[in-house]
Amino acid sequence: MLPSSFDYHRPATLDEALSLLATHGDDAKVLAGGQSLIPIMKLRFASPGHLIDINRIDGLDGVEERDGSLRIGALVRHNHLASNDIINARYPTIAAAAPQIADPLVRNLGTIGGSLTHADPSGDLGSVMLALGASVVLKSSTGEREVPIGEFLVDTFQSSIAPNELLTEIHVPSPAAKAGGAYLKLERKVGDYATVATAIYLELNNGSIGKAGIALTSVGLTNIKATAAEASLVGAAPGDGVFADAGRLAAEASSPVADVRGSAEYKKHMVEVYVRRGLASAFEMAGAA
Amino acid sequence: MEVKINVNGTERAADVEPRQLLVHVIREEFELTGTHVGCDTTSCGACTVLLDGVPIKSCTMFGVQADGRSVTTVEGLAGPDGLHPIQAAFKEEHGLQCGFCTPGMMLTGAALIESNPAPSDDDVRWAISGQICRCTGYMNIVKAIQAAAATTSSMSTTAAG
Numbered sequence: 001m002l003p004s005s006f007d008y009h010r011p012a013t014l015d016e017a018l019s020l021l022a023t024h025g026d027d028a029k030v031l032a033g034g035q036s037l038i039p040i041m042k043l044r045f046a047s048p049g050h051l052i053d054i055n056r057i058d059g060l061d062g063v064e065e066r067d068g069s070l071r072i073g074a075l076v077r078h079n080h081l082a083s084n085d086i087i088n089a090r091y092p093t094i095a096a097a098a099p100q101i102a103d104p105l106v107r108n109l110g111t112i113g114g115s116l117t118h119a120d121p122s123g124d125l126g127s128v129m130l131a132l133g134a135s136v137v138l139k140s141s142t143g144e145r146e147v148p149i150g151e152f153l154v155d156t157f158q159s160s161i162a163p164n165e166l167l168t169e170i171h172v173p174s175p176a177a178k179a180g181g182a183y184l185k186l187e188r189k190v191g192d193y194a195t196v197a198t199a200i201y202l203e204l205n206n207g208s209i210g211k212a213g214i215a216l217t218s219v220g221l222t223n224i225k226a227t228a229a230e231a232s233l234v235g236a237a238p239g240d241g242v243f244a245d246a247g248r249l250a251a252e253a254s255s256p257v258a259d260v261r262g263s264a265e266y267k268k269h270m271v272e273v274y275v276r277r278g279l280a281s282a283f284e285m286a287g288a289a
Numbered sequence: 290m291e292v293k294i295n296v297n298g299t300e301r302a303a304d305v306e307p308r309q310l311l312v313h314v315i316r317e318e319f320e321l322t323g324t325h326v327g328c329d330t331t332s333c334g335a336c337t338v339l340l341d342g343v344p345i346k347s348c349t350m351f352g353v354q355a356d357g358r359s360v361t362t363v364e365g366l367a368g369p370d371g372l373h374p375i376q377a378a379f380k381e382e383h384g385l386q387c388g389f390c391t392p393g394m395m396l397t398g399a400a401l402i403e404s405n406p407a408p409s410d411d412d413v414r415w416a417i418s419g420q421i422c423r424c425t426g427y428m429n430i431v432k433a434i435q436a437a438a439a440t441t442s443s444m445s446t447t448a449a450g
Contacts, residue, residue: 001329008290008307008353031354038310038349039331051307053354103419105334105397108343109350190418191332 003041010053017054017166018141024050025163031055032075032114035106060113060168063087070172074113079104081112091172092285093181093201093213097128100183103191113167116152119159119222122193126153126223128183129170131199131213137169138162146171156221176211178204180285182278185217186270188261194218195261196270198250200278202233204286209233214246214275219254219267226250229275238283247276292356296321297365305352312336314352315362323363323392327421334420337393338362344397346419363392366399374444375399375437384433386424393420398434406442408435 009024011017021028028050029037040046054060060075063084070091072081081087082098101107101115101124115125116136128134129149136152138145138161147160154160161167175181185197194217201213212233214226229249236242256267293302296319303318315324315338327335329348336348339361347360366373375395378384385391394417401408401416408416413431422430 002310002313003308005306005308008351010353010356031351034351034354035331035349038351042329051351055354103334104416105337105344105346105419106331106349108345 001042003038004044004047006048006051008051008053010056012056014057014059014139014166014168015141017052017057018139018164020050020052021164021166022141024052025165028052028163030114030117030166033077033110034114035102035110036114036118036120054166065090065174068174070174072112072170072172074111074167074169076112078102078107078110078112078115082107090175091132091181092282093128093131093183093199094172096181097124097183097185097199100124100185100187100197106191112170116149116170117159117161117167119153119155119157121156121220121222122218123223124183124185124194124197124199124217127197127199127215127217129172130215130223130225131181131201132172133213134170134172136167137171138165139168140165150225153222175201176203176205178286178289180282180287180289182281182285184274184278184281186274193261196256196267196274198271198274198278200275200282202238202279202282202286204238204283207237209236209238209242212246212279214250214279216250216254216271216275219256219271221255224253224255226253226275228253233279238279240280243276243279243283246279247272247274250275290353292353294352294355294357295359297361303352307351307353309352310348311338311350311352311355311360312347314355315347315360318352321362321364325389325392327389332421333390334393334397334417335390337396337420339396339400342400342403344393344400361396363395366395373399374440375402375434378433378437378440379430382429382433382436384426384429386422386426390420390422390424394422394430394434398430398437401434402438402441406438406445408438410435 029048031053060073182200197217203211216224229246251272325335327333
């Protein structure tokens with residue numbers, strides 16, 4: 001399948017890319033890993049007149065912890081998230097999700113910036129970033145802004161990025177001393193979209209829950225932050241009872257539709273089960289930290 | 290647009306449309322038809338090639354993106370001394386039936402044993418989990434990749450010793 005014709009641009013610097021976006025933004029798409037964009041272009045759901053390939057721009061693929069947050073460059077590939085030492089040591093929600101994204105070959109090309117900007121409600125990283133309270137840095141030729149992920153993922157396949165902006169970096173708050181996380185994904189086979197998946201983050205503070213992050217994949221029009229479930233946990237003493245309650249509240253926040261992967265009722269039930277299990281596993285990890 | 294790609298160790302040039310997928314450039318411009326088009330939807334991995342040594346799906350990358358980079362296709366596996374160990378192992382272990390997925394499976398297998406000289410069953414199944422063998426001959430594909438790993442590491446032991 002061939003996409004429609006387009007003009008191909010391969011900027012060597014960020015400034016050059018931003019200037020191309022300033023000129024062509026309304027009729028341009030940014031090409032990062034291409035693992036979602038190229039398939040939708042082949043199906044002609046997207047037919048941009050200009051494609052701006054950012055893969056040769058230096059400095060967009062770093063992972064470093066600085067000033068209380070983890071900074072992940074937009075071009076970091078999923079397999080690099082999965083193998084990164086800092087992420088594996090301190091960011092278990094990301095570490096658990098990364099190797100479950102798509103399949104190994106797709107992970108060799110797919111990027112975190114592309115995945116988030118694609119804003120697919122079945123995207124794994126959107127939920128991870130919602131659970132972790134991350135934000136994204138959007139640059140244009142006229143400035144820069146940092147947007148909380150919840151305000152970035154606005155609708156199905158729609159982020160709040162402006163046509164002249166480029167997502168350059170993701171900021172994830174560094175975890176407390178006693179913290180744990182999980183990403184549980186139910187999928188029919190490798191490479192399929194999640195039937196249901198849940199991203200979990202938990203911080204302990206003097207034996208009670210200091211902070212809780214819960215977000216859901218593939219069960220609504222966007223990745224869903226289960227705020228009532230999160231609120232039910234804060235300040236509570238961790239245990240099976242409160243985890244089960246949070247699971248029920250998260251299931252109430254979901255609005256799955258029936259498809260070949262299962263009925264809406266089944267998916268809601270699995271949200272409940274996976275949130276409960278994810279919390280128990282994150283708690284165990286936080287206790288051991 | 291003129292692109293220069295190192296294909297199987299040889300610098301090749303082609304004038305391509307930006308919308309041509311890498312798999313089209315490989316098959317139609319360079320006339321290397323060992324790289325197959327299967328599903329054309331990033332699902333099956335029949336079009337797998339190595340880009341700078343890393344397995345990727347060539348139906349989900351534009352040819353222009355490979356400009357200045359190295360691509361290895363199945364035609365690049367065999368050397369002057371004959372079959373690559375992964376090819377010899379697929380032959381010996383009956384790692385193929387219809388052969389359609391085989392080029393991609395061998396390239397992923399070759400990349401795996403570069404980084405993991407003794408892959409377990411799980412390691413191999415994990416590595417090839419983005420590729421489909423419609424004959425469902427996975428058992429022998431796994432055996433073949435492990436056999437190639439064993440041959441390769443015994444060869445390097447001999448060379449070193």
